[in-house]
Amino acid sequence: MDLELFLMQLFSGLALGAILVMVALGLTIIFGMLGIVNFAHGALFMVGAYAGLWVASLTGSFWWALLIAPIAVGAFGMLVERVLIRPLYKRTPDDPLLLTFGLGYVLVEAVRITFGTDGIPFSAPESLQGVVDLGIGYFPLYRLFVLGVVAVILVLLWVALEKTRFGLVVRAGARDPLIMRVLGVDVSRLWLLVFGLGVGLTALGGVLAAPMRNVSPEMGTLVLAEAFVVTVIGGMGSLLGAVVAGLLVGVAVSMTALFAPEMATIVMFGLMALILLVRPQGLFGRPGVGA
Amino acid sequence: MSSTSHAAPAALRPPQAVGEAGFLSRWRVPLSIAVLCVLPWVLPSQALAVNVLIYGLFAVGYNLLFGYTGLLSFGHAAFFGGGAYITGMAIAHFGLGWFPAMLVGVAGSSVLAAVIGALSIRTRGIYFCMVTLALSQLVYYTALQASNWTGGENGLRGFTVAKADVLGFTVNLLDPMQKYYFLMVFAALALWFVSRVLNSPFGAAIEAVRENETRARACGYDVERTKLLSFILSGALCGVAGTMSAIHLSIVPLDALHYHTSSIVVMMTMLGGAGSFFGPFVGALVFLLIEDVASLWTSHWQLIVGVVFILFVLFLPKGIWGTLIAWRNRP
Amino acid sequence: MTTQTTALMQVENVGRTFGGFVALAEVSASFERNKVTAVIGPNGAGKSTFFNVLSGVLPPSTGSIRFKGQELAGTKQHRFAHLGIARSYQITNLFPKLSVQENVRVAAQALRTRYNLVMNRSAYPELVEKADAALAHVGLHAKRERVASDLAHGEQRALEIAIALVADPELLLLDEPTAGMGPEETKEMVALLERLATERTILLVEHKMKMILGLSDRILVLHHGRLIADGTPQAVQTDPEVRRVYLGQNDGYA
Numbered sequence: 058m059d060l061e062l063f064l065m066q067l068f069s070g071l072a073l074g075a076i077l078v079m080v081a082l083g084l085t086i087i088f089g090m091l092g093i094v095n096f097a098h099g100a101l102f103m104v105g106a107y108a109g110l111w112v113a114s115l116t117g118s119f120w121w122a123l124l125i126a127p128i129a130v131g132a133f134g135m136l137v138e139r140v141l142i143r144p145l146y147k148r149t150p151d152d153p154l155l156l157t158f159g160l161g162y163v164l165v166e167a168v169r170i171t172f173g174t175d176g177i178p179f180s181a182p183e184s185l186q187g188v189v190d191l192g193i194g195y196f197p198l199y200r201l202f203v204l205g206v207v208a209v210i211l212v213l214l215w216v217a218l219e220k221t222r223f224g225l226v227v228r229a230g231a232r233d234p235l236i237m238r239v240l241g242v243d244v245s246r247l248w249l250l251v252f253g254l255g256v257g258l259t260a261l262g263g264v265l266a267a268p269m270r271n272v273s274p275e276m277g278t279l280v281l282a283e284a285f286v287v288t289v290i291g292g293m294g295s296l297l298g299a300v301v302a303g304l305l306v307g308v309a310v311s312m313t314a315l316f317a318p319e320m321a322t323i324v325m326f327g328l329m330a331l332i333l334l335v336r337p338q339g340l341f342g343r344p345g346v347g348a
Numbered sequence: 349m350s351s352t353s354h355a356a357p358a359a360l361r362p363p364q365a366v367g368e369a370g371f372l373s374r375w376r377v378p379l380s381i382a383v384l385c386v387l388p389w390v391l392p393s394q395a396l397a398v399n400v401l402i403y404g405l406f407a408v409g410y411n412l413l414f415g416y417t418g419l420l421s422f423g424h425a426a427f428f429g430g431g432a433y434i435t436g437m438a439i440a441h442f443g444l445g446w447f448p449a450m451l452v453g454v455a456g457s458s459v460l461a462a463v464i465g466a467l468s469i470r471t472r473g474i475y476f477c478m479v480t481l482a483l484s485q486l487v488y489y490t491a492l493q494a495s496n497w498t499g500g501e502n503g504l505r506g507f508t509v510a511k512a513d514v515l516g517f518t519v520n521l522l523d524p525m526q527k528y529y530f531l532m533v534f535a536a537l538a539l540w541f542v543s544r545v546l547n548s549p550f551g552a553a554i555e556a557v558r559e560n561e562t563r564a565r566a567c568g569y570d571v572e573r574t575k576l577l578s579f580i581l582s583g584a585l586c587g588v589a590g591t592m593s594a595i596h597l598s599i600v601p602l603d604a605l606h607y608h609t610s611s612i613v614v615m616m617t618m619l620g621g622a623g624s625f626f627g628p629f630v631g632a633l634v635f636l637l638i639e640d641v642a643s644l645w646t647s648h649w650q651l652i653v654g655v656v657f658i659l660f661v662l663f664l665p666k667g668i669w670g671t672l673i674a675w676r677n678r679p
Numbered sequence: 680m681t682t683q684t685t686a687l688m689q690v691e692n693v694g695r696t697f698g699g700f701v702a703l704a705e706v707s708a709s710f711e712r713n714k715v716t717a718v719i720g721p722n723g724a725g726k727s728t729f730f731n732v733l734s735g736v737l738p739p740s741t742g743s744i745r746f747k748g749q750e751l752a753g754t755k756q757h758r759f760a761h762l763g764i765a766r767s768y769q770i771t772n773l774f775p776k777l778s779v780q781e782n783v784r785v786a787a788q789a790l791r792t793r794y795n796l797v798m799n800r801s802a803y804p805e806l807v808e809k810a811d812a813a814l815a816h817v818g819l820h821a822k823r824e825r826v827a828s829d830l831a832h833g834e835q836r837a838l839e840i841a842i843a844l845v846a847d848p849e850l851l852l853l854d855e856p857t858a859g860m861g862p863e864e865t866k867e868m869v870a871l872l873e874r875l876a877t878e879r880t881i882l883l884v885e886h887k888m889k890m891i892l893g894l895s896d897r898i899l900v901l902h903h904g905r906l907i908a909d910g911t912p913q914a915v916q917t918d919p920e921v922r923r924v925y926l927g928q929n930d931g932y933a
Contacts, residue, residue, distance in 0.1 A: 094474050096422075144662060150474050151420055155618060156661045158422075162611060163654035170648050278607050282485040285478035293475055319493040326486035330467055333479065337470040549788055549795040549803070556785045559774035566734065566768075567842065568760030568789035577794060 061194040066315045067308060072200035072269070074307020075207035079262030080280055081287040081299040082214070087255035089294045090227060091248050093142070093153040098259050099281025100161035103274060105130045105260025106267040107168055110179050119182040119268075123206075127261035134256025135249050142252070143245075161277070168274045176271035185268075203265050210261070211300065218296070227251065259284075279322075286329045292342025302340060367624050369677050376625045377543045381536045383629075394524040396640055398531065400633050402593050405535045407616040407628030408542055409585025414614075415623035416546065417578040418558030420477045422610050423484030426464060427583035429605030431457040431590025433491060433498060436600045439507035441497070446509045446595060450534075453591035454584055460487070461583020465576050481607065488605040504600040521595070531592050538588050543625065545581060554578050586613075615657050621670025630669040687712045687850060687880050688733075693742035694904075695728050702728040703904045706742075710850070715872075715881045717891040720901035721924065726884045727769070727854065729901060733882070734766040734852050735759040746850070761790060765848035767839040769855040769884070773827045780823035782838060783810035787845045813845040817871055833864030840871065851875065853883040857890065869894065892916070900924070 080102055087095050095101075108126035113119055137160065145152040180186075181199040188195040218224035226247060229236045262280075270276070287306050291298025306325045314321040332339060368376060388397040406428050413419050435453030438444040444452065464487075468479040491498045498504055512519045512530060521527045545551055553574050556564040565571050594600050603609060612635070620631025635653060642649035660667065666674055686709035695703040703725045710716055718726050731737040733744065735756035744751040746762060754762075774782050787806045792798075814820045817837040822830065827838060836856060843851055856872065857865045869890055875881060876894065885891050891898065891912070898915040900908040908918045915921055 088474075092474075094478060141658070141662070148665070152661060152665060154420070154474065154477065155614070156658060158611070158614070159654050159658040159661060162615075163651060163658065166648050166651040166654060170651065279485070282482050282607070285482045289471070289475065289479060289482070293471075322489045323486060323493065326482055326489070329479070329482055330486070333467045333470050545796050547799050549792045549798060549800055552781070552785045552788055552800055553793055555777065556774055556789075559776055560772060563768075563772045563774060563842070564789075565757050566736075566760065566766055566772075567786040568757050568846070569793060570755070570757045574793070581796075 062315070064194050065196060066311050068196050069200060070308035070311025071304060072203045072307070073311055074304035075204050076262045076266045076269075077280075077283055077287050077307055078207060078300050078303030079210070079265070080259045080284040081291065081303050082296060083255035083258035083262075084284050084288055085291075085294060085296055085299045086227070086258070087252055088288075089296075090251040091142075091153075092150060093157070095252075095255065096154055096158035096281070097137075097161035097164060098157075098256075098284060099277030099279075100164040101130060101134065101256050101277070102259045102263040102266075102280045103272075103277035104133075104164055104168065105263025106179070106272045106276065107172055107263075108260065109264035109267055110172075110177060110272055113179070119185075123261075123264055126264045127257045130260035130263075131253045131257025134260075135253035137256075138249050138252035161281075165274050165277065172274070174274060176273035179267040179272050181268035199268055203269075206261075206265060210258070214296075223247075223250075283325065286325050288339075289329050290332050290339055292339030295339065295341035298339055298341030368626065368673050372673070373625070377536075377540050380539050380626065380629065381532075384532050384535060388525065388528050392640065394528060396636060398524070398528055398596055399636050400629070401528065401531055401535050402589050402596060403612070403616060403636065404629040404632040405538055405592070406586050406589035406613050407620070407632050408539065408625075409582050409587075409589060410613045411617050411622055411624075411628045412542060412545070412554075412585065413578055413582035414617055415621075415627070416551070416558060417554040417575060417582075419575060419579070420614075421468075421480040421579075421582075422477045422607070422614065423464065423468075423480030423482075424582075424586050424613050425605050425607065425609035426484035426487040427457040427461050427586035428590040428593070428609060428613070429491070429600070430460045430487065431587030432594040432600040432604050433504060433590075435591040435594045436504040436507045437497060439509065440504065446512050450588075450591040450595070453594070454587045457587025457590060458580055458584040461580045461587075462576070465579030465583065469572055469575050469579065481610070484605070484610060485607065488602075488607070491605050492602060498600075498602075501602055503602050505598075507594075508598040509595050527596065531596060534588060534592055538585055542585065546625070550574075550577070615653065617667075618665075619657065619660055619667055621667030621673075624667075624670050624673060627667055627669040631667060634668060686710060687747065689745045690733070691743050691745075693729075693732060693739045693744060695725075695732055695737060696740045701904050703732065703739075703901075706901075706904075706906045708899060708906065708909060710880060710882060712849075712880050713878070714896040715876045715883070715894055716897045716899060717895040718882065718884045718899045718901060719886075719888075719891065723903075724901040725904040726901055728904070730766070730852055730854050730882075730884060734764060760846055760848075763846075763849040764852065765843035765846045765850075766852035767836075767843050767854055767856060769858050771832070771835045771839060773835060773838060773842070775826075775828040777827060778823065779814065779819060779825050779827055779830065779838060780807070780810055782827050783813050783841050783845050786810075786842045787813075790846055809845055810841075813841040816844060816874075817841045818867070833860055833867065836860065836864070836868065837871065840875075844875075849880060851879050851881045853881060855884050855886065857885065857887060865890070 080098065084095060084098050087093065105126055108130050109122040112125045113122035141156055141160065142153050145156060185199045185202050187198050189198045189201060218228060226240060226242050229240065283306065287299060287302045290306065291302030306328065309324055309328060310321050313324040367373065384401065387400060388394045391397045391400070410424050413421055431453040434456035435449045438449035438452045439446065464480065464483045467483060468476050471479050492500055509521055511521055519526050519530045521530065553569055556567070556569060557571055557574050561571050590604065593604065616631035616635045617628050618631065619634050620629065621627030638653055638656065639649050642652050664671055689709040691707050693703065693706045694701070706729065718729060720726050728737065732739045735751070735754060735758070739752050746764065774785065777785065784806050787809045788803065791803060791806060811820060811823065814823050817840050819834060819837055819841060822834065827835065830838060840856065857868050860868060865887065872894055895912055897910065898912055899906060900915060900921050902924045907924065908915050908921045
């Protein structure tokens with residue numbers, strides 16, 4: 058085994074995992090606060106990628122796409138929360154789930170109508186193309202960039218969650234929704250913001266992923282399943298779990314591709330099945346929560 | 349430690365479980381069979397009638413788990429597609445006759461359901477749907493990769509069943525009408541079986557689990573085992589629908605295992621009304637009618653189905669049939 | 680204890696922790712047949728944890744529970760009903776969309792047949808008879824056709840008891856049977872409990888002190904997860920430790 062190839066594949070897996078971290082974090086944050094599984098999450102990832110594509114074609118700049126697309130899709134998420142999901146909080150947890158599931162279905166078809174059913178290539182800006190020599194081997198610059206962006210987002214999120222009142226409330230609320238009433242928090246506005254944030258994160262994942270693969274209306278389906286796998290492995294409702302499991306799954310997929318390409322997609326589901334058998338609450342989950 | 353903190357999370361259950369009562373309940377199997385008998389004569393095409401038959405049964409099997417046991421699965425394509433593939437492979441690769449092949453298909457989807465069910469039931473509440481979705485994706489990608497056996501992306505071909513000998517009669521399966529009534533026999537048997545299960549003590553047990561898991565456990569029900577058995581029965585019934593689809597189409601498209609197929613059955617069950625006997629068939633009929641009519645003037649009929657589905661979740665969560673019988677059962 | 684041989688249930692050094700939090704520590708007690716024992720204590724004293732441990736909802740972290748000589752620690756919760764231990768819940772916990780009769784019938788069925796796919800439910804008329812008898816016992820027989828969620832609060836509490844009773848349990852665990860009840864409904868429930876007390880072993884958590892004193896043969900007092908008193912109502916009432924714990928508590932307790 059060539060060490061350089063091994064390192065490159067490891068690195069590529071980390072970049073893949075970083076995207077999954079964005080998606081799974083969004084899913085986990087929404088679930089932790091609102092108690093609903095957002096089944097439109099994969100579709101919103103895809104919408105993020107298309108929004109990026111569209112903004113890039115309008116402005117001619119990848120950077121604007123990277124900035125505007127997640128914010129715009131996040132704002133759309135807030136609209137969805139307010140108009141469609143809000144009337145369902147009084148009902149069983151199934152109803153918001155079924156609604157977001159229907160929304161995902163509609164979004165995929167809406168994108169097919171607007172952008173066509175075929176995949177569209179989306180290239181990274183020239184300044185991010187090519188490879189860079191890190192001393193131990195040559196690595197694609199764009200993947201390095203993806204890792205950097207995700208690292209920055211994680212730091213920002215960490216600061217927002219640990220150092221601000223907003224974060225205090227989110228962390229407390231994820232543990233026990235009653236606490237928020239005690240703290241006198243405007244729950245309705247908080248849920249709006251959290252849903253927007255979660256959707257924005259997955260949309261950012263979509264924009265970042267776009268140059269690494271073709272953009273197609275179906276790209277969200279696999280991502281949704283991958284995000285679920287990451288959430289189950291990491292532990293239900295655990296943000297740290299989402300980060301660790303996201304990277305783990307990325308690396309596992311990438312490494313399997315090196316040895317047995319046909320097993321690459323299958324391996325993460327196998328990993329999830331294994332976790333369910335030996336530690337159903339996930340790596341970082343507390344027992345009794347979801348398992 | 350306050351006592352409320354030990355309460356299990358609210359059991360997932362369809363928004364409003366409502367079942368038929370009185371006449372509709374007592375005569376549900378003969379009534380269903382009567383309706384199925386006239387279906388090819390009243391619907392615009394026989395192809396539509398066969399699809400209503402197959403997807404209706406698929407939804408009935410799904411409803412046993414979702415509507416009656418209160419478990420929302422997003423992975424039932426695995427059992428529908430699994431049944432179809434295993435039947436097709438049994439004929440194409442092992443030269444089995446159509447009937448043993450169908451039996452093997454149903455047995456295979458039951459085993460698949462036992463494995464997926466045992467894993468997903470280890471999680472509680474809302475995670476159940478995530479795990480079922482992920483595990484069904486595992487089946488999908490396995491079928492995609494095992495192309496020597498499954499035909500991969502092109503689907504499984506080469507197992508046309510042209511005629512079937514039943515009790516001395518020969519059914520010509522190339523004739524749409526004969527094929528319809530041939531397949532209807534299996535649907536009718538499956539419906540009779542479902543009706544029997546719902547009337548049985550086990551039927552009462554799954555309703556108890558749906559209504560209140562905590563209480564059911566305190567009463568002495570092994571909730572996990574009850575759920576697993578329901579999951580397996582549901583998977584087996586969806587497997588019957590899958591084998592019927594294989595015999596009907598003479599191919600198994602890879603799409604049979606796709607998330608899209610799991611989605612369709614959730615939508616059909618919701619549109620018709622979860623937790624009622626006729627609801628899933630009504631839902632399948634409405635869904636396929638929308639597809640049939642809307643696809644005449646747009647290739648994007650899924651947008652319409654999706655919007656209708658969202659409106660139903662918001663405003664008519666009991667579904668069409670569920671709302672009708674709730675109105676009929678009103679005090 | 681001299682009565683150990685006749686005790687229905689023996690609890691020895693039972694403890695339960697959640698993470699680092701000790702909810703219950705070193706509780707020992709034994710319960711004799713056909714006696715009513717009340718468990719009291721301020722909020723957070725560990726009463727509910729104690730109940731959940733005794734009914735199998737939570738496995739004990741330490742200690743042992745023997746029921747008719749059989750060790751219960753490690754037994755799955757659903758087995759408890761089969762062994763003869765039934766419970767009611769503090770928060771009304773029914774099968775809301777089933778009929779009143781079916782609520783009780785399905786509880787009776789759990790002990791008779793659970794995985795039978797072949798027979799018809801109506802092939803077990805004795806279950807319906809049992810259900811009707813239990814409903815008659817709690818005064819709900821006339822409402823057996825109603826949907827459970829349509830009942831008044833007090834009636835739902837009575838239905839809770841009927842569900843527990845239909846299993847004909849040797850030990851009945853009642854978690855605040857009069858929670859949320861008005862004076863009139865409470866009076867009816869007390870009358871029902873008095874009838875039950877003559878024929879069963881009952882363990883109950885309650886806050887209404889007057890009711891406890893009238894009903895119980897014995898009172899256990901929990902405080903911060905520990906058993907601080909165990910004795911007759913008279914003895915517990917005059918116990919200095921108990922008085923100290925309850926001092927300054929609101930009137931509901933004393």
